[in-house]
Amino acid sequence: MQPSRLLRTPAAAAAAAATALALLISGCSSGSSSPGGAAAPGHTKEAGTDRQAPNGSLLAPLPTAVPANLRPYYDQKLSWHDCGVAGFQCATMKAPLDYAKPSAATDLKLAVARKQAAGPGARLGSLMVNPGGPGGSAIKYLEQYAPQPAAVRARYDMVAMDPRGVARSEPVECLTNQQMDRYTQTDTTPDTPAEVNQLVTAYRDFAKGCETHSGKLLPHVSTIEAARDMDVLRAVLGDKKLTYVGASYGTFLGATYAGLFPSHSGRMVLDGAMNPSLNSRTINLDQTAGFNTAFLAFAADCIKKKNCPLGTTSPEDAGKRLSAFFKKLDAHPVDTGQDRKLTESLATTGVIAAMYDQGAWAELREYLAQAEAGNGRGLLALSDSYYERDADGHYANQMFANPAVNCLDLAPAFTGPDQVRAALPAFRKASPVFGDNFAWSALNCAYWPVKYTGATHRIQAKGADPIVVVGTTRDPATPYTWAKGLAAQLSSATLLTYVGDGHTAYGRGSDCIDTAINTYLLEGTPPAKNKRCT
Template sequence: MTRVTDPQRRGGLRQAHTGRKVTGIVALTVALVMTMSGCVTAFFPDTKPGAVSTSTPSAEDVAENLREFYGQNVVWSNCERSFECATVAAPMDWENPEDGEIELALIRQQAPGDAIGSLFVNPGGPGASGYDFVRDSVDYATDSRLQERFDIVGFDPRGVGRSTPVTCLDAEEMDEYLYGLATSERGSEAWIDELEASAKEYGDACAANTGESLEFTDTVSAARDLDLMRAVLGDDKLYYLGYSYGTFLGATYAELYPKKAGRLVLDGAIDPSTSNFEVNLTQAKGFESALRAYLEDCLGSSECPFSGTVDDAMATIGALLTSVDASPIKNTDGRMLGANSLLTAIIYPLYSPESGWPLLSEMFADVMSGSAEYAFSFADAYNGRNEDGTYSDNSTEAFSAYNCRDYTYNDDPAKMAEEAAALAEAAPTIGPFFGYGDIGCANWPYPDGAERKKITAEGAPPILVVGTTNDPATPYVWAEALADQLESGVLVTYEGEGHTGYNKGSECVNSVVDDYLISGEVPTEDPKCS
């Protein structure tokens, strides 16, 4: 989708971004954000400003060279209106903890009474800030039943946000990386050379500006960090609610620490056994399906910018992407809207149909009139770019770091061309713009990524896996696969549209998840919620 970073695979639940207005009428992302971010209102502890509390670590039988980390006391201070914040020190390299440490940032909302314990929440990405997610959207992340019974804990995984971050480019350089256009024809040898040069420059910048910790920004290390946070917060078992990529983090935790897994909910699941190409292929088909669902709804409305059948409208969108790929549209700020940025703008509102679909119609109408402003507003919201050209977070850099270490990548141009053809065949409208994503990570400073394999978490207690039947970002087949792989996986189906299922309006899903986390109640069969 971008020049080299392939963010169509960013299955993460994006955080609140401030939208910009177009024509003085429509705030492009505000309505979308309101469905992705709840109001922060519920159940704050009665503490005085500046008050400090301390978490006492639980007794842990760990290796001697990890005892200092597991034995640290966590000091919480009031912050961010009515939350508490703290930092935890973790080994930079878990295999060699004496080689240095990194810092992990946490935020929590305490339960109003006696809490069952901490409920760790991860919004996905990889690269999304759990700190921001809880601070800005605690009522979207969890409902009132969970907030009554748990201390809700958000955290920035290693490499992300307020934790020791991955740092690559300044704002101007990031604009060129995300929105810059190649000068050669898509798929040509010269085009590939351009992308490889850009990827190499980007990776080198990440290595130079991040330092040694870049090598250890991966999900296995983040899962070990999660166990450390669990322990030093005084919890004997992990209670966890992970969305999208957060399901991979949670499943990895269960694989590493099955006896420490308490109750884990994995919503919007990723299949840990899928290769990079299989991820792209499944997501291309997922977004294509979601786009068709949008058009089926749109064509029955007088506000729809398309006419004819769904197939006719899909052909129009495909032609529009091809058109801007050949002749980009200039935005008022000078940036050029090419196919990659337009595809980002199309995908972003598909995450949340109720609020996103109407705005998607307005965006298509705007682009077809020759304007790029609406599309850039969506692309900017997705990429965390502010109206003044700065970036609100480092999610793009962290996304790159995690994915480049969590997968292996193919750097053979002939193989990439073969895979690109398969993507175009599987998803004829958007698939042609999903190919060649391997280039970015094939040129990463630490290219020896992990081999993907099934996760069974043998010996773990029941783990809830929530899958939405027409989820475009993390397709339902992945939830089925993960629930089947896990020795104790329990599938909860949400028959609907959009990304993830919990706290999205289904009383059935919320009831199943809440009952499980609060009391350990496991459904005897898939409730097939709607």
């Protein structure tokens, strides 16, 4: 079962597994709450049925002057210390739990890390990175990302902050490890009313656990609040403008920052872009189609090989074979050599995880063949990497932070099982293999304990410096149409296209993409209009 829509780069998951991973759907996403809990400036509430925001629904910028009651946060000094990782320094930054009512008694402590510029060349300032999620640890990502590219690292202090509710920054907590094991095995393709009730109960219990363990934090983990934290950090670091590389959901966080603080927005790379004008149901449906495109690309490659476990006739036939395999697992899970068997839900998650990066296709072929022969260990490992479950059975906080942000940012995709049933034909059309799973997985926010406070909107960021939006033509998690949509909204955006497979493009093997982005970060010159790379 996929508890929520995950949007993060394959590189951000490298610590969890050597293969690619992570994505998916949720009942909610994009959008954000305003500091006081009402709709943010320029927002309108959505009913969850329109495809996108009305033309007049713009995210309005915040006043440029810092309010007096927020000045202590902007004026704070960070105390840096050795992180324990070679070359990295860490610090803790204070941020108000509620920007509308800041109080030292409820301040959040947000974890920050940096790797200082070492030259050669003059220092250009700080470059903040975020790998997406929501819920991905930016600090963990920084530790992997900072060594590359060398030319950019030499000129910038590489900086990351785990967003509120994430990893080292007041993490949202929901379930025990044992409860998560049961949760991830819940059937998300229910065939009977009893199985629908079991799924609903799982969502309710998950939400109740989050409320029990993190109730005070849940109303204040929106994307807008995280973007406001980024502006505090920008000021504390001494930068007049924010330089930023955000991937996947990190593009929504970066675009939100640009919309709120256009005069503070410097060089920004938004790679694997989201479209903030889309509602949650559309986002889920678009992703369903995106993963279908990715699967067909995998299948087309697979059937050319003699050992393809999905046959050698056509991608469509391969999809039918995979669906039949999932159905078989639904009735008879296979052994994995552990106390957990490979269920339909865990196998589906493992396959979806491999769609993030074509580099995982060879492993997926091998693991599918093994599972069909009765050994589910490989697909279970892929599923565990997606859920960030380590060898000791411990789950990272990402699977808790992700719905906490998503369910606050937008209205639920569905409010109950009847709406899911009505939408199944559209989801099945988008993906005959994954449609049912994606549709039922999008029900989770219907039972969230905190009402959503965000809404769909367009982001114009008028007055911001040039922004580079990057889209991959066969990206499963953030479909290429989203990148085009975001680039069309942002007043200063340039769209950079990677013609290929996988999720995100920067740092994944295209010299054309990397050169264009590195040049922009180092010299401030965006790529040529409509530039396409392979």
